[in-house]
Amino acid sequence: MQKVNIPALLVLMVALLMLSACASTSTPPAETTSTPVASSASTGAGVSPTETSTPVAVANTRVGTEEYRIGPQDLLEIQVVGVQDLSRTVRVNSRGSISLPLVGVVKAAGLTSQELEAELATRLAKDYLQNPQVSVFIKEFTSQRVTVEGEVKKPGVYPIKGHITLLQSLATAEGITNMADASNIKVFRVAPDGTRSVQVFDLEQIRTGAAPDPEVRNDDVVQVGQSQGKAVAKGLMEFILPFRLLSPAL
Template sequence: MPGSHLVVTKDTDLPAPSGGDIVRSSREYRIAPFDQLKISVFGVDELNQTIRADSGGNISLPLAGTIKSAGLTLEEFSALLRTRLAQYIRTPQVAVNLEETTSQSVTVYGQVQQPGQFPIMGKMTLLRAIALAKGASDVANLEEVVVFRTINGQDMAALYNLEAIRRGTYPDPDIYASDVIAVGDSSSRRLFRDILQASPLLVTPIVVLLQRL
């Protein structure tokens, strides 16, 4: 990031973001197509399930039927589900939690075949994220892959060697929603220029704090 000063940390991998860094609060979040919800109905185990909305944002449940969930907050969906179930269950107690959402995305740019934003569904790693961008280009510098992440309001970045990950030198790091991945991008690499001059062989990831000047 232009105008940033680097502070090298002792970490060998980027810390995981907090829940607040990844998604908006559950009171504000609105359900989208293909979101996966965990639904619990107290005292009625057969209605407890994890279910994914279809392409139209609809969710079909026993007794409740089909509910148009897209555009509703979790609280609004819970209230609608309680109303439907109240026809069969006295004072139903319903809890709805978001498990996965395609509205969360990762950005991949630089020397890849198809730069862009890609939805995250389930566990994501650096290699998988680059595969979503159709892989690195033929001229990509795989020793210079930078991941940017915001953690509790603090901007951080890590420099990875993709070839080293493929060789098993160190693990394929987890990637989270809102991460930005730069593959072989010279402007991103320049952030690490002084560090790389002192230690040109990247045997472990380099993790830094980005402090704006």
């Protein structure tokens, strides 16, 4: 009877598993109707899909853009149509307020740009202008942050300024690891009304232009999943390492 070379057989099995893992990362995960989201997403902390049973819809589409609320140190560009002297760029102070001519001190923190526009227009219309047209543009979002976790090289909570996309947020964490499943990138989000949502993206589709690069918002959590095939292959490689040391011919 021919003697079976067990270490060589294990090496062959690992090679087949690694090939299978590489092939699986290029295939988008099947869409599901619900998935649990951790309640810690609203605080920017790491999340685990097993921490809560709240079901939310999942879709491989662009993440929605809930209205951002102004925070301290944000930089605002305020325009009053027809009144150049009232148009200026101001930074929200640490107390969340701004100061403007005629209007005085206004509490801006916690308001959306539309809400602040309405507040400024109301104050100007009261004593100074008739039907004032006010626009507020947020030039810098200095109070924003995003959490990047999972199979990235440097997970953590990162401050962000202005608009940032999914690819850019992954770059701040120095990219994904070689154990990552590029087709399983989740973005967790909590809306102002407390509604939790998660959407799944395929990194390779975004890189090739087949899918848009979604915008990541304040307090979002980006979670990079692990490739199960690669994890199994790594475990087997670690298991057969002693056999390889005993069999130099392998």
